[in-house]
Amino acid sequence: MKTILQLILNGIASGSLYSLFALGIVMIYKATNVANFAQGEMMTIAGYMTLLFLYLIQGLGIIAFLLGILCTCAVGLIIERIAYRPLIKAPIISIVIATLGVSIALRGGIRMIWGPHIRPIPPISLFGSTLIKFFGIIITPHNLFVILFTSALMFSLLCFFRYSKIGKAMRAVAQDQEASSLMGLSVKKYFTLTWTISAGLGAVAGILIASLIYLEPDMGVVLLIKAFTAAILGGFISLPGTVVGGLILGIIETLVGYYISTKLVSVTAFIVLILVLFFKPEGIFGTHGIKKV
Amino acid sequence: MMNYYKTILLLVGLALLFVIPPFLKPYYMFMVNYILIYIILAVGLNLVMGYTGQISLGNAAFFGIGAYGSALLSIKLGIPFLICIPLGGAISAFFGFLVAVPALRMSGLYLAMVTLGFGELVQLIFFQWEGLTRGPDGIVIPKPKFGSFEFSNDYRVYYLILITALFLLIIARNIIRSRTGRAFLSIRESETAAQSLGVNLRYYKIVAFVMSAFFAGIAGALYGAFVHYISPDIFGVFESISHLSMVIIGGIGTNLGPIVGAIFVIILLEVLKGLRGMQEIIYGIILVVFMIFMSKGIWGMIKERYIDSR
Numbered sequence: 327m328k329t330i331l332q333l334i335l336n337g338i339a340s341g342s343l344y345s346l347f348a349l350g351i352v353m354i355y356k357a358t359n360v361a362n363f364a365q366g367e368m369m370t371i372a373g374y375m376t377l378l379f380l381y382l383i384q385g386l387g388i389i390a391f392l393l394g395i396l397c398t399c400a401v402g403l404i405i406e407r408i409a410y411r412p413l414i415k416a417p418i419i420s421i422v423i424a425t426l427g428v429s430i431a432l433r434g435g436i437r438m439i440w441g442p443h444i445r446p447i448p449p450i451s452l453f454g455s456t457l458i459k460f461f462g463i464i465i466t467p468h469n470l471f472v473i474l475f476t477s478a479l480m481f482s483l484l485c486f487f488r489y490s491k492i493g494k495a496m497r498a499v500a501q502d503q504e505a506s507s508l509m510g511l512s513v514k515k516y517f518t519l520t521w522t523i524s525a526g527l528g529a530v531a532g533i534l535i536a537s538l539i540y541l542e543p544d545m546g547v548v549l550l551i552k553a554f555t556a557a558i559l560g561g562f563i564s565l566p567g568t569v570v571g572g573l574i575l576g577i578i579e580t581l582v583g584y585y586i587s588t589k590l591v592s593v594t595a596f597i598v599l600i601l602v603l604f605f606k607p608e609g610i611f612g613t614h615g616i617k618k619v
Numbered sequence: 620m621m622n623y624y625k626t627i628l629l630l631v632g633l634a635l636l637f638v639i640p641p642f643l644k645p646y647y648m649f650m651v652n653y654i655l656i657y658i659i660l661a662v663g664l665n666l667v668m669g670y671t672g673q674i675s676l677g678n679a680a681f682f683g684i685g686a687y688g689s690a691l692l693s694i695k696l697g698i699p700f701l702i703c704i705p706l707g708g709a710i711s712a713f714f715g716f717l718v719a720v721p722a723l724r725m726s727g728l729y730l731a732m733v734t735l736g737f738g739e740l741v742q743l744i745f746f747q748w749e750g751l752t753r754g755p756d757g758i759v760i761p762k763p764k765f766g767s768f769e770f771s772n773d774y775r776v777y778y779l780i781l782i783t784a785l786f787l788l789i790i791a792r793n794i795i796r797s798r799t800g801r802a803f804l805s806i807r808e809s810e811t812a813a814q815s816l817g818v819n820l821r822y823y824k825i826v827a828f829v830m831s832a833f834f835a836g837i838a839g840a841l842y843g844a845f846v847h848y849i850s851p852d853i854f855g856v857f858e859s860i861s862h863l864s865m866v867i868i869g870g871i872g873t874n875l876g877p878i879v880g881a882i883f884v885i886i887l888l889e890v891l892k893g894l895r896g897m898q899e900i901i902y903g904i905i906l907v908v909f910m911i912f913m914s915k916g917i918w919g920m921i922k923e924r925y926i927d928s929r
Contacts, residue, residue, distance in 0.1 A: 361728040361731065361732065363676075363731075363735075408907075409907045409911075412911045413910060413911060416910070416914065417914075419672060419674065420910045420914050421910075422674060422728060422731065423674070423863070423867060423906055423910055424906065424907045424910045424911070426676075426860060426863070426903075426906060427902070427903040427904065427905070427906025427907040427910070428903060428907060429903070430857070430860055430899050430902055430903040430906070431899065431900045431901075431902070431903020431904055431907070432903070433899055433903075434896040434897065434898065434899025434900035434901075434902070434903065435896070435899075435900055437896040437899070438896035438897065438900070547735070547739060547856055548739065550735070551732075551735060551736040551739060554732040554735075554736070555736075558729070558732070589747070592743060593740055593743065595736070596736040596737070596739070596740050599732075599733065599736055600721050600733070603721035603722060603724055603725070603729065603733065604721045604724075607721075607724040607725045607729075608725070
């Protein structure tokens with residue numbers, strides 16, 4: 327029993343990062359109907375940026391972390407201006423292909439600047455380095471930080487969308503561009519905001535994941551598949567669904583790694599993805615949408 | 620009159636393709652073979668992307684399955700390589716079917732996401748299943764034979780590739796002009812409209828995807844016969860995006876677009892050879908620039924400006 331609880335806890339720690347990462351993708355999908363294939367690279371960039379800041383300001387992990395997130399938001403903003411803004415009225419497939427272009431260009435850039443090697447990144451934590459015991463379950467300070475920080479972030483994000491004026495406006499733009507621009511909302515402004523916040527979410531997830539494993543120019547693709555799986559599990563349009571989807575994936579991965587084989591962990595996400603599409607393609611929380619002509 | 624000139628041009632072009640090898644230096648012969656293989660890949664992918672409007676990010680996986688499948692059949696079971704070529708295509712098509720059935724249950728971008736995952740999975744299997752694929756060491760493929768005739772060099776392999784490519788191009792053209800092709804087009808134009816006219820969306824999308832997997836499989840088998848060596852690192856995401864770029868740069872949904880695109884991209888990659896990071900950056904920028912300024916691609920634009928407007 328203790329082992330299971332311990333595994334679930336570890337699963338929740340990695341799963342909450344998948345949730346966060348997937349939230350960035352779902353946000354953009356809701357606002358623009360585009361699946362952002364460059365989200366993985368935003369994450370990788372954030373990791374490398376943080377590494378750079380960690381090197382520049384020795385010993386101040388949390389500040390490097392925040393600077394990394396800010397810089398990635400800036401990168402997201404610039405890319406939105408250059409690559410996606412001109413395509414605001416283009417067919418969806420064009421924007422998706424543009425995100426693919428951005429993704430591969432960024433990957434190339436990362437490889438050129440930082441080289442192809444694997445780099446470790448020290449864990450970022452506010453809770454020191456002693457293991458915390460809790461009714462016999464051990465939690466590393468890094469995992470505790472990850473769980474608390476991501477849940478706080480996700481909670482404030484959900485509140486932001488539900489209660490704040492900007493959040494409501496963003497939802498309105500996502501629902502109907504034409505109607506919201508007739509109501510005086512600037513579609514462009516809210517699109518920019520959506521892409522930037524999404525880059526920021528990717529950044530947080532990226533830095534925390536990188537400090538759990540390591541940094542590598544190609545890590546984005548693998549994590550992108552996990553994020554898509556989490557999003558599809560959650561129905562792809564529901565924000566709370568996505569959070570649950572990520573947690574479920576994290577827990578399944580940890581259980582598979584412990585009880586079956588660690589070799590299978592890297593393919594678990596894909597298997598889950600296929601199973602979901604076979605048995606419940608609309609996801610746990612999704613409903614079949616009605617298409618307007 | 621126009622058609623008459625077109626036919627003559629086509630015949631002269633074909634004749635040229637058959638007599639040209641003796642005039643080419645080995646390096647150029649190699650490049651021509653290379654381009655022909657990628658033309659098959661791009662034309663196949665265009666069936667999915669151009670004619671049904673779906674994005675596939677796992678084409679390299681089918682390319683790899685064709686290459687590994689045909690090589691292993693001929694090495695382990697001793698089947699003559701010429702038979703292994705269509706078998707490679709068939710195996711690849713089978714896997715295409717397995718992927719398409721769940722992925723196409725939902726509309727939209729699910730195929731892109733699933734094929735991205737599938738591509739990663741297949742490459743991982745090539746790397747890990749050392750008993751079968753020899754892992755990262757790769758497989759050396761013996762030169763294909765036809766009776767006592769050995770396709771021993773690039774000049775001889777050229778005819779094998781050329782004839783297969785022409786055959787597949789004709790198949791692709793006929794599919795597009797058939798009832799199936801018209802169904803594909805209607806799906807691209809409007810899924811809802813097509814469906815309300817009684818086009819079975821899922822069936823035709825699966826057909827298009829399986830066809831593209833078949834083309835990629837054949838291209839993979841030919842690639843093995845031509846390069847004599849395959850290893851898992853060739854068949855990754857970068858390769859899949861190369862195939863996709865060919866379709867887009869040439870002109871998505873046009874007959875000649877993928878051919879133009881394949882030639883353009885292969886020459887570009889050759890020029891940028893050795894600059895791995897740079898290749899990716901330029902690829903990415905080209906994709907974005909084409910989407911913003913030339914979403915119809917090179918051939919699509921030429922067609923619009925000079926051919927259709929007449």
